Amino acid sequence: MSSLNSHPDESALDLLFRAYRDACPAPEPSPQFMPRLWQRIEARQRYSSFFGRVARRFVTAGVALSLGMALYLAVPTSYSSLFTSESYVEALAGGRAADALDLELLHSDPFPVD
Amino acid sequence: MLVDFELIKRAQAGDDAAFSEIVLAYRKRILGTIARLIARPEDVEDVAQEVFLRLYFSLEQLRTAEVFEPWLYRLTVNAGYDYLRKQKRRMESRMSDLSEQQVMMADAAAGGRVDLEDQQQARTRELVDSLLDSVSEADRILLTLKEVEGLSLKELEKVYQVNENALKVRLFRARQRVLKAFGANRKNPHPKDAAKAEI
Numbered sequence: 329m330s331s332l333n334s335h336p337d338e339s340a341l342d343l344l345f346r347a348y349r350d351a352c353p354a355p356e357p358s359p360q361f362m363p364r365l366w367q368r369i370e371a372r373q374r375y376s377s378f379f380g381r382v383a384r385r386f387v388t389a390g391v392a393l394s395l396g397m398a399l400y401l402a403v404p405t406s407y408s409s410l411f412t413s414e415s416y417v418e419a420l421a422g423g424r425a426a427d428a429l430d431l432e433l434l435h436s437d438p439f440p441v442d
Numbered sequence: 443m444l445v446d447f448e449l450i451k452r453a454q455a456g457d458d459a460a461f462s463e464i465v466l467a468y469r470k471r472i473l474g475t476i477a478r479l480i481a482r483p484e485d486v487e488d489v490a491q492e493v494f495l496r497l498y499f500s501l502e503q504l505r506t507a508e509v510f511e512p513w514l515y516r517l518t519v520n521a522g523y524d525y526l527r528k529q530k531r532r533m534e535s536r537m538s539d540l541s542e543q544q545v546m547m548a549d550a551a552a553g554g555r556v557d558l559e560d561q562q563q564a565r566t567r568e569l570v571d572s573l574l575d576s577v578s579e580a581d582r583i584l585l586t587l588k589e590v591e592g593l594s595l596k597e598l599e600k601v602y603q604v605n606e607n608a609l610k611v612r613l614f615r616a617r618q619r620v621l622k623a624f625g626a627n628r629k630n631p632h633p634k635d636a637a638k639a640e641i
Contacts, residue, residue, distance in 0.1 A: 337621050337628070344624075345589040348570040351563035352590075354474025355486055361469065362462065365491045369498050 444468055447507035454501050461501070465494050472518055478590050479522035479583055481571045482529075493521045512600035515593075519583050519601060526579040569627065576623035581616035588613055 444467040452460035472493055477486045496517045504513055574582045587593045587601070595606050602609065 337624050340628075341617075341621060341624055342589070344566065344570060344573075347563075347566045349478065349590045349592075351566045352474075352478045352481075354470050355477055355483060357469050357473060357490075358487060361487060361491070362465065365465065365494055368491055368495050372495065372499065 443511060444471070445510075447510075450501075450504070450507040450510050454504065461498060464497075468514060469494070472514070475515075475518055475587075475591055476522055479518075479586050480525050480529075481567065481574075485525065489521050489525050492525075493518050496521065509600065512597065515587075515597075515601045516603075519587070522583055523579055526582065530579065573620050573623050573627070577616050577619045581612070581619070584609075584612060585616050585620065589617075 445464050449460050449463055453464055469490060472490050473486055476489045476493070477483060480486065480489060493514070497514060500517070504510065574585065577585065584598070584602075587598060588595075593601070595609055598609055599606055
């Protein structure tokens with residue numbers, strides 16, 4: 329790409345980049361490089377396993393809570409269904425009958441004059 | 443490749459000795475690349491360890507051992523980029539924030555202990571660092587990999603996983619910005635001194 333450019337500064341910039349490479353030689357690793365690296369790896373492993381354990385506990389607690397809620401919601405329904413065995417149509421019919429009784433009482437004279 | 447595929451596969455399978463061998467084979471190269479990417483010698487080792495740390499925890503995601511080197515370069519680029527972004531956030535120019543090397547250079551220059559070649563190299567580093575500061579961190583890394591590290595466009599394609607044309611456009615733009623800063627620097631090499639002189 330550099331060869332395509334004709335700007336007078338282009339070649340000077342290329343030379344400068346090359347000189348920069350020579351001016352920045354690769355540093356020698358310190359004797360502590362590997363021990364420190366393994367320390368960091370082990371620290372990260374401990375950290376992630378700790379959070380993994382915490383996350384697993386949260387999931388377990390969540391599942392237990394969900395089951396508890398489900399049981400709580402399911403039990404009263406089944407419990408009440410033991411006592412109310414009538415169907416919806418039957419309940420509706422019963423309600424109508426009660427309404428009719430109310431209407432009858434409303435139209436009847438509470439103090440009949442003989 | 444500095445290591446064979448078998449060693450990479452062993453490291454992927456959880457063999458720590460194999461992983462250590464990989465680190466030993468590549469650490470000098472990675473240290474050199476990072477030294478040129480971040481230009482702060484005292485932090486080079488720390489960033490290099492971060493690269494190998496990321497390598498350790500992501501090695502199992504590597505599908506084929508053949509793409510190991512571009513993969514390692516990508517990790518290096520990402521770690522360098524993260525470091526440069528953090529550095530940019532605390533850009534106050536305090537003496538305590540100067541790199542150890544800069545402080546040593548300043549001390550040595552004051553004592554007259556730095557020879558001519560070292561001074562020339564220090565000036566080159568300072569100039570290129572200031573030129574690379576004129577572009578974004580992402581462009582700085584791309585330019586360093588291409589112009590200083592000497593990676594080919596094909597190699598960069600594998601590292602960045604983008605097509606050659608997109609890379610060419612990005613490189614051209616970054617280079618133009620650096621050239622502009624370079625031109626300005628050549629016209630006025632010490633703007634601060636000039637400003638002081640005017641006052």
